Amino acid sequence: MSQTFPIFKREFLGYFRSPVAYVFLVVFLVASVGLAFFLSGFYKANVASMESYFFWHPWLFLFLVPAAGMRLWSEERRSGTIELLFTLPVTTLEGVMGKFLAAWAFLTLAILLSFPLPLTLAYLGDPDWGVIANSYLGSILMAGAYLAVCSFMSALTKNQVVSFVLSVLVCFVLSLLGFSVFTDFLSGYLHLPVFLVDVISNFGFTTHFDAFSKGIIDPKDVMFFLSLMGFSLFLNVVVLER
Template identity: 70%
Template sequence: MNQVCPIFRREFLGYFRAPVAYVFLIVFLVASVFLTFFVSKFYENNAATLMGYFNWQPWLFLFLIPAAGMRLWAEEKRAGTVELLFTLPITTLEAVLGKFLAAWAFLSLAVLMSFPLALTLGYLGNPDWGAVFTGYVGSILMAGAYLGVCSLTSALTKNQVISFVVSLLACLVLVFLGWNLFSDFTTAYLPAGLVELVANFGFKTHFDPFLKGVIELKDVAYFLSLTGFTLFLNVLALER
């Protein structure tokens, strides 16, 4: 497992060797701040919470994480470096973990760079720091699950566009399942038990409790098991 380390370092630093990292970070921050201030009306709400920021996260991730994840394997396959990587003394699992963790760390960095927002909150009012903290934890866990899906789709193709579109659709389904507008719609047609069961597979169902300052084992387990499962499939897809 100690082979994960060099892969992780190469990948993580790799983001900053190309303009990709800077473009991504700037777009991510501009978009999330814009949504928080102008759509969620951060000031007018007069409430010292980051709800306005975190509530957009599932929708923002929907576009930005497939954009960050599409290159993970598709690019290696296109450039032929996958042959180099898999003739080095590493296992497929180590390569998958190294690449995934690097991308996850990068996304976490993007999420955490919104910290001036939290500082503003502390300056203007008296926020519930617990809820701010759990919001960040939930956001990072959810980013991992999105990324797992994207890494898997990227391993299935050498075309980044296909990878992007397929992972966006897969994540869209996972967001919709847990979206209350969607369950309001389905309750008219389906029994309540089934609606709840379906909603349990959705991102938002498990993300919203974090925003209220609650970390529940089932929500953490949901994100981690979804991540683990997609990475497992990722290894299988590469060993085909």
């Protein structure tokens, strides 16, 4: 995996060589903090917690992670640089990991740039740092899982719009699976047995993210996000080698 690092470095710095990074960071911060302030009443709740900030993350990621991930491979395909990259002494896995980790590090940066929020909480009250740290961890893991799906989708096409739409669609289904509206529909209208509904809802993003935002690190949830990443990236490699 020694070749992953130069690719990671090029890709990560590449975000800052174009306006993409700055536009994305500003939009992400305005949207995530704005939702917490104006829709969830960050101050009005009068509680020293970041729940109102993290609550929106699954829905925010649904659009913003595909926006960051749509160009990963489709851009390389369209411009022909994929031929350059894969005639350098690099394996497909090293290429996929380098680009994925760079994009994930970029998303992590976007999430961590909300740091004035917890600092404000510490100034105004006495927040539970364990819960906040956990929520950040959960959010970063969830962003990685969304991103791995987007990376796979972008390898399927050279058109970034197609890549974006496919990514939103797949991520939407994955977020929806855990929702009560959806599970009620499965058990109420389709009369699926309860164990099957449970299995399906277990694949939902929100189900696994909720535990983190309550301050619980369940190895099952960590494994869910990591294995989803692993599986998507494996498919990503397979598609590129085809």
